[in-house]
Amino acid sequence: xxxxxxxxxxxxxxxxxxxxxxxxxxxxxxxxxxxxAGGQIWRGGTHAAPKRYQHLFAQQTELRYLxxxxxxxxxxxxxxxxxxxxxxxxAFDRVILANxxxxxxxxxxxxxxxxxxxxxxxxxxxxxxxxIAGKNVVVAGSGPLLVAVASQLKQRGAIVKAVVEQAPLxxxxxxxxxxxxYPSKIGQAAQSIAMLRNTPFYPNTWVVAAEGAGAVQQxxxxxxxSIECDYLACSWSLIANTExxxxxxxxxxxxxxxVDRGQQTSVNHIYAAGELTGIGGxxxxxxxxxxxxxxxxxxxxAASQLAHKQAQARQFSQQLxxxxxxxxxxxxxxxxxxxxxxxxxxxxxxxxxxxxxxxxKLQTRCGMGVCQGRVCSSATQYLFGWGQDSVRFPIHPVSVxxxxxxxx
Amino acid sequence: xxxAIIVGGGIVGCAVALELAQxxxxxxxxxxxxxxxxxxxxxxxxxxxMDEGEAQLKLTLYGQQLWQTLTAAxxxxxxxxxxxxxxxxxxxxxxxxxAEKAAVYRQHLIPCEILDAAALYAHEPALRAGLVGGLLxxxxxxxxxxxxxxxxxxxxxxxxxxxxxxxxxxxxANAVQLSDGRQLHADAIVIANGQRCIELLPELPIRAKxxxxxxxxxxxxxxxxxxxxxxxxxxxxxxxxxSVAFNLQPRPNGQLLxxxxxxxxxxxxxxxxxxxxxxxRKAIDYVPALADVRCLRTWTGVRAASPDGLPLIGQHPEQAxxxxxxxxxxxxxxxxxxxxxxxxxxxxxxxxxxxxQPYLPRGxxxxxx
Numbered sequence: 001x002x003x004x005x006x007x008x009x010x011x012x013x014x015x016x017x018x019x020x021x022x023x024x025x026x027x028x029x030x031x032x033x034x035x036x037a038g039g040q041i042w043r044g045g046t047h048a049a050p051k052r053y054q055h056l057f058a059q060q061t062e063l064r065y066l067x068x069x070x071x072x073x074x075x076x077x078x079x080x081x082x083x084x085x086x087x088x089x090x091a092f093d094r095v096i097l098a099n100x101x102x103x104x105x106x107x108x109x110x111x112x113x114x115x116x117x118x119x120x121x122x123x124x125x126x127x128x129x130x131x132i133a134g135k136n137v138v139v140a141g142s143g144p145l146l147v148a149v150a151s152q153l154k155q156r157g158a159i160v161k162a163v164v165e166q167a168p169l170x171x172x173x174x175x176x177x178x179x180x181x182y183p184s185k186i187g188q189a190a191q192s193i194a195m196l197r198n199t200p201f202y203p204n205t206w207v208v209a210a211e212g213a214g215a216v217q218q219x220x221x222x223x224x225x226s227i228e229c230d231y232l233a234c235s236w237s238l239i240a241n242t243e244x245x246x247x248x249x250x251x252x253x254x255x256x257x258x259v260d261r262g263q264q265t266s267v268n269h270i271y272a273a274g275e276l277t278g279i280g281g282x283x284x285x286x287x288x289x290x291x292x293x294x295x296x297x298x299x300x301x302a303a304s305q306l307a308h309k310q311a312q313a314r315q316f317s318q319q320l321x322x323x324x325x326x327x328x329x330x331x332x333x334x335x336x337x338x339x340x341x342x343x344x345x346x347x348x349x350x351x352x353x354x355x356x357x358x359x360x361k362l363q364t365r366c367g368m369g370v371c372q373g374r375v376c377s378s379a380t381q382y383l384f385g386w387g388q389d390s391v392r393f394p395i396h397p398v399s400v401x402x403x404x405x406x407x408x
Numbered sequence: 409x410x411x412a413i414i415v416g417g418g419i420v421g422c423a424v425a426l427e428l429a430q431x432x433x434x435x436x437x438x439x440x441x442x443x444x445x446x447x448x449x450x451x452x453x454x455x456x457x458m459d460e461g462e463a464q465l466k467l468t469l470y471g472q473q474l475w476q477t478l479t480a481a482x483x484x485x486x487x488x489x490x491x492x493x494x495x496x497x498x499x500x501x502x503x504x505x506x507a508e509k510a511a512v513y514r515q516h517l518i519p520c521e522i523l524d525a526a527a528l529y530a531h532e533p534a535l536r537a538g539l540v541g542g543l544l545x546x547x548x549x550x551x552x553x554x555x556x557x558x559x560x561x562x563x564x565x566x567x568x569x570x571x572x573x574x575x576x577x578x579x580x581a582n583a584v585q586l587s588d589g590r591q592l593h594a595d596a597i598v599i600a601n602g603q604r605c606i607e608l609l610p611e612l613p614i615r616a617k618x619x620x621x622x623x624x625x626x627x628x629x630x631x632x633x634x635x636x637x638x639x640x641x642x643x644x645x646x647x648x649x650x651s652v653a654f655n656l657q658p659r660p661n662g663q664l665l666x667x668x669x670x671x672x673x674x675x676x677x678x679x680x681x682x683x684x685x686x687x688x689r690k691a692i693d694y695v696p697a698l699a700d701v702r703c704l705r706t707w708t709g710v711r712a713a714s715p716d717g718l719p720l721i722g723q724h725p726e727q728a729x730x731x732x733x734x735x736x737x738x739x740x741x742x743x744x745x746x747x748x749x750x751x752x753x754x755x756x757x758x759x760x761x762x763x764x765q766p767y768l769p770r771g772x773x774x775x776x777x
Contacts, residue, residue, distance in 0.1 A: 073679070080681065359442035362449050362554040370625060372705060392705035393679045397625065400666070400692060401699040403706075404685045 002027050005296055006079060006092040008071050008244060011039015012282050013274025014098035015053040016289030017296070018063055021096075022056065024297035029064045029090065031071060031081070033396075039100060040120060041282050043127055071099075072394035072402075074247050080405065082398040087405050094269045094296040097245050097257065098289055101238040101275035104378050106326075107340045107348065108333035110210030111234070119235035123149045126156060133157030138219045138227050140164035140207045141235040142324045144281075148188070149233065151195035161227050162200040166236075167324050169203040175323035182316055184283060207234065208333060222329070236326060239378045240276045246391045255381075261310070262295035262303055263288055271296050280317035287313050331383055340383070341376040343369020348383075357386035370397060409755060410434060411594040413584055415576050415608070416601030418448035419553050419741055420733050422560035423748035424598055429567035431756055436592060437561070438584065440575045444557030447602045447740060450709020452621065452657050452665050454634055455549045455742050456493055459512045460641050463718055463766035468739060469516065470762060471746035472547065478560075478745060479551065485559055487552035489660040494523075494532060494633040495543040495640075496654075496694065502638040506543045509638075513545065520545045534630050534695050543638075550634065550657060553741050576601075579608050582729050596755060598731045603675065603712035605734045612720070613771035614735050617711040618674040620684055621667050625702045628662030635694065648672060650680075652687040654694050664701065666691050668738070675710050713737045714771070721747045721767040722754050731755060732769050 003026045007014045010032035021028050030037070037057070042048040056063055066083060073080040079095070081088040103118040110116065117125070119139060126132050137158045139150040142165060150160045165172065179185050202223060209220040216232050240256050251258045251266035256278050263271045271292040274285035287309045294303035334340065336349035346366040354360035357380060360367070366380070367373025372392070380386050394403065412428050414421045417439030429435045455475050457468045479488040497503045506522055513520040521544040523531060528542045561571070574586040583593045599605050603616045635656045637643070643653035655667040669687045671680065684706060692699045714720060714735035724730040733751045736743050750767065753760040 073681075075678070075681070356442055358445060362442065362444055363558060368704075370704065390677065392707055394703060394706070397702045397704050399699065400622070400624070400688050400701050400703055403622070403703055404688050404692070405681055 003297065004091060004093045005029070005096065006031065006090060006094070007096045007098060007293075008079075009039065009097070009099035009274070010034075010037035010065070011098065011100055011274065011285065012041050012049070013100070013276075013285035013289035013292075014039070014096070015042075015049060015056065016286045017096045017098055017271075017273055017293035018056055019052055020290045020293030020299070020302065021297050022063060023294075023302070024299055026062070026297045027064075028062055029066060031066045031069050031079075033068065033070050035067050037065065037067075040124070041285070043124060070396040070398070071244055072396055072398055074244060080394070082394070082396065082402045087398075087402045089405055095248070095271065096263075096289075096292045096296055097248075097250075097265075097270065097272040097276055098274050098285075098292070099241045099244060099276065101240045101279060102374065103235050104237040104239045104382070105234070105375050106236050106330055106333065106379055106382065107338050108207060108209060109335050109338050110212070110216065112339050112342050113210050113212055114215040115230060116210050116216050116232045116234065119145050119149045119233040122231060122233040123152060126153065132231075135159065135231060136161050136229040137231045137233060138162050138164065138207075138229045139233045140219070142166045142237060142326065143235060143320070144189070145235050145238075147192045147196065150199065151192035154195055154199070160196065160199045161229055162202055162225075163196065164202045164205050164207060164221060166206040166327055166330065167203065171323050172203055175319060178319050178323075182283070182312070185316070206327075206330060206333075207232070236330070237324070238275060238279045240279075242276065243391045243395045245270075245272060245276065247393070247395065255378075261307065262300070263292035264295065269296075278314065278317040279320055280313050284313035284317055326382065334383070340379060341366040341369065341373075343371050346376075351380065351384065354384075357381075358389055360386070361389065372397075409595045412436070412596040412598055412755070413438065413592055413594040414598045414600055415579075415584065416446075416599070416604070417443040417557070417561065417571070418446045418600065418602060419444065419557045419560070419744040420602070420736065420748065421598075421600035422557045422564065423744045424600055424733055424751060425564040425569050426560045426567075427748045427752035428755070429564040429569040431752065432567075433756075434594075435564060435567075435569035436572055436594060437564070437569060438572050438574055438576055438586070438592070440573070443561050443571075444554030447709050447711060448553045448557050450619070450621070450707060451553060451738070451741055452655070452667060453551045453553045453741050454493070454657060455551060456634075456739070457513070457518055457545065457548065458641075458739060458742075459509060460717060464739075465512070465516060466762050467718070467746050467767065468742045469518065470749075471742045471744065472549075474745035474749065475549070475551065475742075478556075486556045487660050488549060489551075490547065490549040491658060492544055492546040492633045493548040494528075494635050495545070495638050496528070496535065496635055497540045497542055497638050498538075499540060503540045505638045506541060509543055518545065519547055532631055532633065532635065534697050535635070536694060536696050544633065548634065550659070551741065576608060579730065581727070596729050596731055598733060598751070600733045602734060602736075602740070603710045605712065605732070609724070611772045611774070612732070612734065612769075613715055613773055614712045614720075616673050616675045617713040617737065618671040618708055619667065619711060619738070620669045620679060620687065620706060620708050621665055622684070622688065622703050622706045624664040624666070625704060626662035627664060627701055630664065630697060630701070631656060631658050631695065634658070637694070650683055652683065652690055654690050656691060656695060656698075663704075664698075666698070670711075677708050679706050679708065711737045711740075716771075718766055719743060719747055720769040721751050722764065722769050725769055725772060
């Protein structure tokens with residue numbers, strides 16, 4: 001009987017893992033919550049992905065693709081799925097987790113106004129057809145994503161009023177110089193920067209408030225500028241989607257899944273790749289995905305040949321983390337009445353005197369709403385230094401009927 | 409007695425803290441996690457008069473009266489909501505139970521109303537077709553226990569009660585030892601830490617009965633009363649094995665809590681998928697529209713069950729100065745206030761409102777000593 005390998009997430013890391021696993025005789029099941037594979041980076045299908053990943057779907061391969069499927073929980077040898085055809089239990093011998101990251105939102109006055117969005121969120125909406133031509137956009141927060149998305153928006157006709165980066169200029173320059181070691185990144189960065197040559201770029205600066213009636217109309221910055229806009233796109237950082245890894249018992253370190261050189265987590269037979277193990281973008285996702293796919297199917301030699309690339313990708317990831325580390329001033333942005341949990345309408349003031357995240361949840365219901373703390377738990381971790389609570393089943397809200405499983 | 413240490417800052421420990429602090433006792437409350445967590449946070453918060461025997465009925469009724477007094481000034485602070493309990497009868501046998509139950513309640517002057525099938529559907533149109541009737545107990549209510557626990561604690565704090573965070577490792581005469589090495593002394597020690605009491609006092613006849621609950625998104629108009637199957641007691645109080653009983657609660661904010669299940673001797677937090685499925689199938693059977701209701705999360709909690717279903721309230725039979733308020737099974741929210749009052753009455757040599765005999769600590773297991 002061949003090995004049952006389940007890959008969760010069909011972005012670059014998951015597809016790379018599926019490709020290298022397909023070199024062996026494994027039974028590969030690839031799961032993604034969206035209709036089409038590609039993830040955030042190759043959003044909307046694999047046509048943006050390298051050819052070999054497109055072939056995964058074209059050929060008569062052993063690959064089984066379960067789309068529009070959420071993994072809602074796990075035990076030692078089964079994943080619990082919510083599929084369009086109802087609940088399903090999927091037995092596995094090995095799992096590769098490649099379910100990526102999401103944006104960190106930090107609360108500041110006005111962050112809940114309509115048309116204040118995540119940078120990745122706005123990017124996805126625009127890719128999905130939101131008309132952006134002629135609209136005034138401020139892109140703010142931290143990280144290379146700001147410049148990349150700002151240039152894409154400009155390409156589509158948006159008027160990018162400013163790119164606002166909280167990291168100090170010196171740190172950015174050091175980061176720029178370090179790119180010399182990563183030729184592929186230089187090309188991307190140069191393109192984006194060329195596209196933005198007439199766009200104001202404010203380093204060492206951050207949003208202190210978004211204002212407007214009904215929707216954002218103006219953004220106030222820490223440098224005392226105010227900018228009128230139709231959209232404010234904010235991205236402070238990316239945070240790994242570790243909920244499933246946690247349910248499987250994988251150890252975390254600094255909120256990322258801890259892996260060894262073969263991408264194996266602290267739990268035998270569970271692997272992780274891509275943003276889950278540290279934010280590093282496409283290159284890191286691909287190399288880690290490939291290694292995980294090889295290692296999980298016993299192809300250790302092929303895996304070890306990628307060790308150098310893996311080390312480089314991880315080094316880049318480290319550099320990103322240091323260069324764009326969030327400054328302490330960002331903890332002071334929220335006012336007493338600023339919402340921190342938008343699902344349950346919990347303000348900063350209500351949380352301030354809570355002794356722990358658990359107590360905050362019980363007493364204010366912070367993080368107990370529809371998003372299950374996906375937004376506010378990371379924010380409160382940053383704001384108050386609170387730890388995390390256990391992850392509750394189901395990881396995604398599903399119907400009662402979807403929780404009724406056939407007997408195991 | 410001038411000082412007391414209370415082990416456990418759940419609803420029972422906080423209620424005892426207030427009772428004693430109000431009477432002038434110097435109270436120290438020890439909590440390992442945060443106030444109102446543990447079983448207090450895991451349960452449904454149903455304030456219900458239960459009629460499995462005279463002693464249980466009196467303790468729960470007394471508890472309900474004290475809850476009404478406590479919440480009268482600020483019902484919002486407790487998210488107090490008098491939704492009533494509707495006991496649902498599915499067949500002739502359960503319909504017979506309706507009459508018996510109504511007779512017991514009426515004997516104790518507890519308002520209740522027998523509903524035939526038509527009246528049942530008029531009250532709760534979401535129930536499935538083919539049911540025979542029910543019994544409505546309108547004074548039963550729900551609260552949000554973690555907030556109530558903190559409220560009780562804040563009142564105790566006004567009477568100079570002190571809170572210590574820590575884990576109790578052992579108990580000596582008039583002292584407790586914490587795992588970080590601290591030792592605290594008092595005239596009296598009160599054990600109010602639920603199922604964990606057996607870690608400190610293995611001789612207590614307390615067993616873990618684990619439950620699982622589901623909470624949903626907001627559906628404010630689906631049901632109005634807490635719906636419980638009439639065979640609840642029969643199903644819930646089997647003495648071994650896993651069991652489920654239909655129990656569905658509308659929270660004041662429109663969320664629904666779906667229960668209930670019982671598993672002996674399990675204290676881990678891993679959801680038992682099979683038991684959860686059985687429980688939810690039963691819930692859908694009673695309220696078919698539940699199938700499409702979206703669930704936010706599930707969790708487990710551990711009830712502390714005594715062999716006869718009644719809590720242990722009073723002095724440890726073999727250790728002077730050591731007091732117990734444990735073993736409330738699934739009724740700890742309802743009986744928190746009444747048991748705290750009855751315990752304080754004993755500790756302070758005050759007359760008590762109920763005959764204490766049925767609740768006194770009993771059934772210690774000698775062979776385990």
